[in-house]
Amino acid sequence: MEINTLMGKRRQIVRRSVIAAMEAAQAAGKLSYEQLADFAVERPREAAHGDFAVNIAMLMAKQCGMAPRDIARTIAEYIDFNNTTIAKMEIAGPGFINFRMADDWLASCLDEIVDQGEDFGRLDLGQGEKIQVEFVSANPTGELHMGNARGAAIGDSLAAILELAGFEASREFYVNDAGNQIEKFANTLNALYLIELGEEIEFPEDGYHGADLPLLIKKLVAEIGDKYQQIEEPLRKEYLAEYALREKLAAIKAALENFGVNYDVWFSERNLHDSGAVKDVIDQLGQRGWLLEKEGALWLDCERFGEEKPEVLVRANGIPTYFAADIAYHRDKYQRGFDKVIDIWGADHHGHVARMKGAMEALGYDYDRLEVILMQFVRLYKDGELLKMSKRTGTYVTLDELVEEVGRDAARFFFVMRSADSLIDFDMDLAKSTRADNPVYYVQYAHARICSILAQANGLVDQQAKVDFTLLQDESEHQLALDLAYFPDQVAYAAMHRAPHHIASYLLDLAGHLHNFYGQCHCIIDDLELMAARLALMKATAFVLKKGLSLLGVSAPEKM
């Protein structure tokens, strides 16, 4: 299946010609095969290898009982590229067939890019399929740390890429406002509140040590004083937790917005319990025969989908586990009509993946409808020393501090330029000191550079008029044009492989080729037609840089 992009259409021309040649050769008795292999039309790494390379001869060798180069020669004999944009083909290496397009083909690509204007890069790959991307979903008991920042950058970019590729993406944050940790949270707040009012009580052993909570309590005391001191402890804890959750959640939301991340849905775990959805999903699993009763608890029979052991859904004390709520949550996602669900989790949750997908299958949902992207950790170094990230002990760098220290653009680019499955060592001091040679500035600089030149060229030529792109003959111009032409394919690749970092790599390449072009060719020159063509090339480059950066949540300043 060839994707319907600017380059995809051109690959399709090559593909059809090759298939026609194979069929003609077969009809003439020169080749004999049962079925055509699913061959590739790809972009060769070396420019010397032409514009497109086809590997069909190697793939068909066994079936045809011929050497690859002989098959290639036979294809050459029967291929007909009259009425196509193919200029010539040659056989190379072990049997590659390299195609070179007509001289003006890159110019035609640029024409098409200009014609598409603002829509360039938009694809219909998703066909409006509804995809939910759930990410961060940090416990609302503390502040967001570096790991959350990474998840936010990856999740938000992935959603943006999916949207551009034609999917209907929804960003969601699952608020864990129920369960065990809320109880601990309430105990912590209770202690802090009473201590703040001068009572001599012990701080709970498993309490939260973050520096944010005492501040929050101070703020509350300033507002209401000792109003809660006299009421019953359970009620006091409830009030305190209520207040703190509201405040913490607002802070989390603000921090994410400040990071350029905006959610469509904030989904409350507590609602799942209150609405009976958790109980209901357990009943449903029971009806389907997936439950076991053992030692007073209710278990999901995970061994039936290959897991080592069953998992508890309802504890002996009657309280459902996090896993039970999570199953209800994921069922709810499907009930809301999402065709696909993508969860971005920290690597420490990997043990949860198979049983979550298994549970969905137990409910009758297709195993592949849930995808989990596991994100490796961010290890934080300060003064050359590893900082253990822990909410419990309160030693971590928050998202707000990160944005404050290194800036939003640099932080987002940094997190999204690495694939999710690489472990990141983040040196806070280094991030600050080397801010000038951060890769994000390389890309942004290319954009600013173009804007500056376009501004200076303003009025010298009619920038709206149609230009003759065949005038662009320099190697650096061709390279740049090629990069631009491949942009939609890059979006498609990043969307299909759930790989936002691919866009970052592409942008670094594109920026490099722009800078190279800048060194090779001058834009403001006496030859007005050539100038117009170069300005249009740069304008298209600026557009793609800006579009690409926007997918990563990074700004494209005109001056810097």
Place this chain on the structure above:
RNA sequence: GCGCUCAUAGCUCAGCUGGAUAGAGUGUCUGGCUACGAACCAGAAGGUCGCAGGUUCGAGUCCUGCUGGGCGCACCA
């Protein structure tokens, strides 16, 4: 012990359904601003792609084993 994951240049990382001579940044060295932004460019040097097998016409990419790092194996979330 079992499971997931990663290992590519001194360092940080890319490497596009397996494809031709493995790339970039950074660091080191050399050269380039009295024409459009030097936060830039050009060039040099730097590799047994962790190790050993296997599949294939072809393996950094797929499979198996091993070594090493990270993570997980709760009636926590």
